[in-house]
Amino acid sequence: MNGQYPSVLLEKAVSEFAKLPGVGRKTAMRLVLHLLRQDVAAVEAFGNAIITLKREVKYCKVCHNISDTDVCRICSNPQRDASVVCVVENIRDVMAVEATQQFRGLYHVLGGVISPMDGIGPSDLQIDSLVERVRAGGVKEVILALSTTMEGDTTNFYIYRKLEKFGVKLSVIARGISVGDELEYADEVTLGRSIVNRTPFNGTL
Amino acid sequence: MNGQYPSVLLEKAVSEFAKLPGVGRKTAMRLVLHLLRQDVAAVEAFGNAIITLKREVKYCKVCHNISDTDVCRICSNPQRDASVVCVVENIRDVMAVEATQQFRGLYHVLGGVISPMDGIGPSDLQIDSLVERVRAGGVKEVILALSTTMEGDTTNFYIYRKLEKFGVKLSVIARGISVGDELEYADEVTLGRSIVNRTPFNGTL
Known part of the structure; x- marks a missing residue:
């Protein structure tokens, strides 16, 4: 054709x-x-x-998520725990985490990850505003929920170096075997990490 | 998500x-x-x-192809042979046949094929206007280039019944083994037809 x-x-x-x-x-x-x-x-x-x-379209002044208002529904919700901030790459990730109903804190949307190959440096991302949020106080824990790729890891490390001096608790989402997967088909790195980072088991998961 | x-x-x-x-x-x-x-x-x-x-958007008054003008570029081109009309389902098929550069006649776009399952009858298609084009004279051959499906065959037969009284030459595009295909993987019906409808061979294809 x-x-x-x-x-x-x-x-x-x-x-x-x-x-x-x-x-x-x-x-x-x-x-x-x-x-x-x-x-x-x-x-x-x-x-x-x-x-x-x-x-x-507007972007939330606090977390940079897409919003119809200046501050998004999540950031302006008094029921959410403002002391925990989950750092994600984009708004699809916010929706993915929200869909799990496992997180009641706030978000911070970076707009991507550091990727020199694609010409994306720290200044292209909302990292300074994350540091500002932590510096302003009130944030006790920052959860890094970025892609488990080289670029994601680089960004995790960069954020760690920027935030360590504030004494805020930093964590990354667990890496391990996907629920429903068979060990046989898991890659070695993932399987290795899942053994190193094993979690206590008391009869229920 | x-x-x-x-x-x-x-x-x-x-x-x-x-x-x-x-x-x-x-x-x-x-x-x-x-x-x-x-x-x-x-x-x-x-x-x-x-x-x-x-x-x-406009549709050509003659062939019903999409057009920017009342009569499309193909129908208004004096270099094209107005005595041969190729009947196709849609404008993508016009573009596909044009891309072959093997056809210098005009087209007639039906807008689909007869498909009772989808509620498409002859009156939903540009069949009456095809009959009118043939009745008006000047058309010597009508080439039916519809899908080689049950619905396409039904439509071919319906058009044949509508046009046979005008003494116009009717043909269907050849069905056979696709160029580049191996016989082993061809379905029986196609292979059978390609044998029945074999063409004379004089050393060149």
């Missing part, structure tokens, strides 16, 4: 969709033709939803 | 993207966050491209 496009408008729409990550020109064409089959109101709702989001 | 969305606007945009075929909520979130990282102008270009297409 490399033929000339029958319409300039169609080609333009397909080109825009093909810029999306993981979307090639064939998929873009399929998506555009799907939208063309919808009525005008539905297509306008689609196009305007993303334009409105981009124009009106 | 089933947590509550941190922003109503974000949730709305993700919901719109998740309506696209083959796009789940996780992928929708990834696409929306990708667009959020672009600048406002890029996001507006994206949203407006599809809205403009939907509002201003």
